Structures are given as structure tokens and as C-alpha cells.
Amino acid sequence: MKNTKFQNNVAMAIIKLIAAMVVLILVFLLGKILISGVPHISWKFLVTPSKAFTAGGGISVQIFNSFYLLILTLLISFPISLGAGIYLAKYAAKNKITSLIRMVIEILSSLPSVVVGLFVFLVCVVQMQIGFSILAGAIALTFFNLPLLTRNIEESIKAVPNLQLEGGLALGLSKWKTITKIILPEALPGIITGVILSAGRVFGEAAALIYTAGQSAPAVDFTNWNIFDETSPLNLMRPAETLAVHIWKINSEGIMPDANAISAGTSAVLIIAILIFNLSARYLGNYLYRKLTSAR
Amino acid sequence: MEYNLKDKYILQLNEKEKALETRDLNIFYGEKQALFDGNLQFERYKITSLIGASGSGKSTFLRSLNRMNEGVADVKGSILYRGIDINSPKINVYEMRKYIGMVFQRPNPFSKSIYENITFALKENGIKDKEKLAEIVETSLKQAALWDEVKDDLNKSALALSGGQQQRLCIARAIAMKPDILLLDEPASALDPISTAKIEETLLELKEKYTLIIVTHNMQQASRISDYTVFFHLGNVIEYNKTKNIFTNPKIKLTEDYISGNFG
Numbered sequence: 023m024k025n026t027k028f029q030n031n032v033a034m035a036i037i038k039l040i041a042a043m044v045v046l047i048l049v050f051l052l053g054k055i056l057i058s059g060v061p062h063i064s065w066k067f068l069v070t071p072s073k074a075f076t077a078g079g080g081i082s083v084q085i086f087n088s089f090y091l092l093i094l095t096l097l098i099s100f101p102i103s104l105g106a107g108i109y110l111a112k113y114a115a116k117n118k119i120t121s122l123i124r125m126v127i128e129i130l131s132s133l134p135s136v137v138v139g140l141f142v143f144l145v146c147v148v149q150m151q152i153g154f155s156i157l158a159g160a161i162a163l164t165f166f167n168l169p170l171l172t173r174n175i176e177e178s179i180k181a182v183p184n185l186q187l188e189g190g191l192a193l194g195l196s197k198w199k200t201i202t203k204i205i206l207p208e209a210l211p212g213i214i215t216g217v218i219l220s221a222g223r224v225f226g227e228a229a230a231l232i233y234t235a236g237q238s239a240p241a242v243d244f245t246n247w248n249i250f251d252e253t254s255p256l257n258l259m260r261p262a263e264t265l266a267v268h269i270w271k272i273n274s275e276g277i278m279p280d281a282n283a284i285s286a287g288t289s290a291v292l293i294i295a296i297l298i299f300n301l302s303a304r305y306l307g308n309y310l311y312r313k314l315t316s317a318r
Numbered sequence: 319m320e321y322n323l324k325d326k327y328i329l330q331l332n333e334k335e336k337a338l339e340t341r342d343l344n345i346f347y348g349e350k351q352a353l354f355d356g357n358l359q360f361e362r363y364k365i366t367s368l369i370g371a372s373g374s375g376k377s378t379f380l381r382s383l384n385r386m387n388e389g390v391a392d393v394k395g396s397i398l399y400r401g402i403d404i405n406s407p408k409i410n411v412y413e414m415r416k417y418i419g420m421v422f423q424r425p426n427p428f429s430k431s432i433y434e435n436i437t438f439a440l441k442e443n444g445i446k447d448k449e450k451l452a453e454i455v456e457t458s459l460k461q462a463a464l465w466d467e468v469k470d471d472l473n474k475s476a477l478a479l480s481g482g483q484q485q486r487l488c489i490a491r492a493i494a495m496k497p498d499i500l501l502l503d504e505p506a507s508a509l510d511p512i513s514t515a516k517i518e519e520t521l522l523e524l525k526e527k528y529t530l531i532i533v534t535h536n537m538q539q540a541s542r543i544s545d546y547t548v549f550f551h552l553g554n555v556i557e558y559n560k561t562k563n564i565f566t567n568p569k570i571k572l573t574e575d576y577i578s579g580n581f582g
Contacts, residue, residue, distance in 0.1 A: 193419070204428050
């Protein structure tokens with residue numbers, strides 16, 4: 023009896039220690055990045071374009087590029103993932119072809135992002151002559167995002183009890199109607215959470231973008247909203263360095279005198295943005311769940 | 319003790335009384351056969367109970383009557399409704415299910431308001447008139463004996479109701495479609511005795527307008543509410559007779575042993 027209790031205490035102590043270690047590492051990393059980076063963040067830093075050789079450059083274009091790329095990636099990958107997720111969760115028969123599809127998605131999700139980047143570089147940038155561009159970057163990020171988002175949507179839909187589908191069918195509703203009007207609204211909180219979390223991942227991705235969206239951020243004219251104009255921020259064919267790529271670039275070949283400060287400040291901005299994504303995913307997911315399930 | 323599954327007693331009805339009839343229904347889950355030669359006739363405006371041990375095929379049988387088993391089980395044979403074989407591939411199953419509704423074992427209201435739970439399918443079927451919808455909501459909730467409990471908060475989420483109320487809402491939702499036949503798959507098995515009594519009361523009132531076929535594990539329930547009872551065993555229909563006869567004077571030894579509880 024005594025021995026059992028002792029064993030239990032030892033096991034508990036070890037588990038608590040491991041958990042504390044994980045938290046400590048995270049706190050240390052976040053603290054280090056924020057403490058060294060936040061002092062460099064100023065309004066000017068956020069709204070000035072970067073400079074290649076002189077001090078005092080900002081990250082305005084990189085911030086815009088990161089968000090624009092994120093939106094484009096979600097615009098491409100969300101509809102595809104939604105369709106694939108619905109198919110896998112509710113329509114796919116349990117056979118070899120379906121398990122093959124699942125396996126392919128799993129393999130795709132474990133591809134190193136630098137390989138995805140090089141693939142899109144060879145196929146889109148070089149072969150199809152798109153050049154370093156936001157479009158190529160969005161395609162690479164779509165490859166990178168698609169499997170995880172599909173998996174997330176499939177799981178969210180599967181988490182809705184099958185009884186709901188049967189309930190709809192028994193009322194003479196078609197399967198498609200039941201899925202779109204009853205199952206999807208109920209799966210929505212999970213889907214939204216997944217989309218925002220994947221947005222955080224996409225936002226921080228660098229390796230897939232180095233050879234696709236490129237490593238330069240040509241100045242853009244934020245008053246020009248003609249999507250076909252080369253200086254317009256919306257132009258899909260311009261090279262677009264993102265925050266994460268900017269950090270990598272500065273650290274590997276930055277020659278401006280304040281490179282360290284810019285790198286630290288950019289890292290802090292990136293981390294803060296991703297933290298906001300994660301927290302809002304939690305909040306929005308909970309909010310939607312409450313709204314959909316409890317009394318209104 | 320050995321029983322001969324070929325020993326059967328199956329009641330035959332007049333043509334006029336039939337609401338639904340199955341002919342040579344054989345149901346397979348892959349290689350495994352779950353039902354053998356189901357030949358049953360169900361009388362209009364009556365309650366028919368399907369009883370039998372777990373795995374006897376009664377739920378499988380019920381779920382094939384409005385083809386809810388589609389894609390899971392392979393159903394061979396014919397199901398005649400108004401002279402039409404609704405098991406034919408040519409039938410529009412979604413249209414057919416408007417005539418043959420179903421209530422499930424676990425209450426499954428949609429995560430919408432009480433009101434929307436009932437109006438949702440009606441709206442999809444093109445009933446847009448607000449007054450008409452409100453009227454249907456009221457009558458079907460009254461028929462399901464839920465109106466008095468929820469009339470003041472129809473906009474409340476259906477998930478906030480108790481299990482018994484949720485199940486009556488599901489019944490209301492099903493009868494709002496004005497089906498001919500209502501299939502109930504152990505509708506009270508997940509509920510407490512008081513809710514069960516309320517559901518039974520509701521069913522007895524519903525049979526004035528609908529033909530009810532109910533699967534139940536509870537033999538007292540079958541004897542309390544049903545006019546006819548079917549006894550299933552290992553995928554075979556063993557005995558089908560008036561409930562009174564099944565419980566007081568079973569024709570087959572197997573039925574008698576099952577009902578008196580000295581089985582196997």
C-alpha cells in the first residue's frame with residue numbers, strides 16, 4: 023500500500039517537472055524575443071518601408087505583404103479544404119481509394135516546407151515564368167496549408183454527431199442540405215479555430231517563401247489600388263518579402279547598421295501577431311460555440 | 319433447448335387496413351445477413367411494436383423501412399407503400415421520407431431554437447408564410463404534448479431542454495412534416511420513467527392520425543401502448559399477432575419463453 027502511494031508520488035513529480043519544463047522553455051523564448059524586440063517597435067518602425075543600406079528602416083511593406091499573402095492563401099486553400107473535408111468526413115466510402123487519399127494528405131502535411139517552396143519555385147516561378155511573386159508565394163503556402171486545414175475541417179465535421187445527419191435525412195432533407203445547413207453551422211466553431219491557427223502557421227512561414235514570394239520588398243504606393251499596376255500593393259505579380267523572410271534575410275545578409283534592432287523588432291511583431299491569432303482563435307471558437315449551443 | 323426458427327406465426331391483414339407492407343425483405347451487412355425473409359403488414363392508425371433481444375434485427379428492419387440504412391446495409395426485397403415499392407432504386411428517398419418519418423433512440427434536436435427545429439425542414443420544402451409556420455409549430459408541439467412547457471420560450475435553444483422534452487420536440491418535428499407513418503427506434507430508452515410515460519401518452523394520442531411502428535426493448539411498454547406486436551429472433555420474424563395475444567397466448571414456444579423471461 024505504502025509502496026503504491028510512493029510510486030504514485032514519484033510519477034506525479036516527474037510529470038509535473040516535465041510540464042513545468044515545457045512551460046519554462048516557452049516563457050523563456052517568448053520573454054527573450056519580446057524583451058529584446060519590443061523596445062524597437064515604434065509607430066515609425068511599423069509605417070516606414072525598409073531600407074537596404076542605411077539605418078532607420080521600418081517594416082511597413084513586409085507587414086502588408088504578410089497579411090496580403092495570408093488572405094490570398096486562405097482564399098485559395100479554404101474552399102478547397104472545405105470541399106475535401108466535407109467529402110472525406112461525410113461522402114467518402116470506406117475503401118482503399120479513401121485511405122489512399124488520406125495517406126497522400128498525411129504525406130503532404132509532413133513535407134518540409136523548404137521542399138514545397140523549391141517545388142513551386144521550379145514549377146511556377148521558373149517553368150511557368152510567373153517570377154518571384156505574391157501569387158507564387160500564395161501557391162506555395164496553399165500546398166503547405168491545404169493538408170492541415172483539410173484534416174482540421176474533416177475532424178470538425180466528424181465531431182458533430184451522426185445523429186444530426188440522420189435527423190435531417192429523416193425529415194426528407196437531402197444529404198447536401200443537411201450537411202450545409204445543419205452540420206456545418208455546428209462544426210463552424212471548430213473550423214474557425216482551425217483556420218485561425220493555420221493562419222498563424224502560414225503567417226510565420228519563411229522557408230516556403232524564400233524562393234517563391236522572393237526576398238525583396240520593392241516600395242509600393244499605398245494610394246494606388248489598381249491591382250494591375252506594378253506599384254500597387256495589391257499587384258499579384260510583384261515580389262513580396264514577408265516578416266518571417268525579412269528576419270531571415272537580415273540575419274543572413276543584412277548590411278544596414280541597425281540590422282540587429284530591426285531583426286529583434288520584426289521578430290517581436292511577428293510573435294505578437296501570432297499570439298493574437300492564437301488567442302482570438304480560442305476566444306472566437308468559444309464564443310461561437312456558446313452562441314450556437316446555449317440559449318440566445 | 320433447441321428452437322426451430324422455421325416455426326412462425328404471422329398475422330395477415332385485409333388489403334384495406336394495410337398502411338405498409340414488406341415482402342421477402344432480406345437485409346445484409348456485407349456478408350452477414352441481419353434479416354431473413356421479413357414479410358410483415360402494418361395496420362393503419364395502429365401502434366405496432368417490434369420486440370426482441372439485441373441483435374435480433376428489429377432496429378435494422380425498422381431503419382430499412384424509410385431507407386435510413388442506405389449505404390450501410392444492403393436491403394433486398396420490396397416495401398410496399400400505397401402500392402408502390404419504395405425500396406426500388408427509382409424512388410426519390412428524400413421525397414419518400416416526408417411520408418415515412420422517423421424518431422431516433424437518442425434525442426437529436428438541431429442546435430437551433432425550438433421554433434427553428436420545427437420550421438427548418440418546412441421552410442426547405444417551400445412553406446414560407448410566417449403565420450402558417452407559426453400555426454404548424456403550435457399544432458405539432460401540442461400533438462407532441464410539449465406546447466405548454468415551451469410556448470413562452472420558443473426562441474430558446476433546443477439543446478437547453480431536458481432529454482424528455484428534446485425527444486418530444488423530435489416527435490413534434492417529425493409530425494410537423496405531416497407524415498403518414500412514423501417510425502420510432504426505441505424513443506424512450508434514453509429517458510427517465512416520467513418522461514417515458516409522457517412519450518407513451520403522446521404516442522397513444524398520435525395513433526389517431528398516424529400509423530406508428532416502434533422498436534422497444536421494454537416489453538411492458540409494448541403491452542401498454544401497442545395494438546400489434548412483432549417478435550424478432552436472430553434476424554427472423556417469429557411471431558406477429560395482436561399484442562394481447564402475443565402476451566397472453568403466444569402461438570410459438572420461442573415467443574412464450576422470451577416473454578416469460580426463461581430464455582436459452
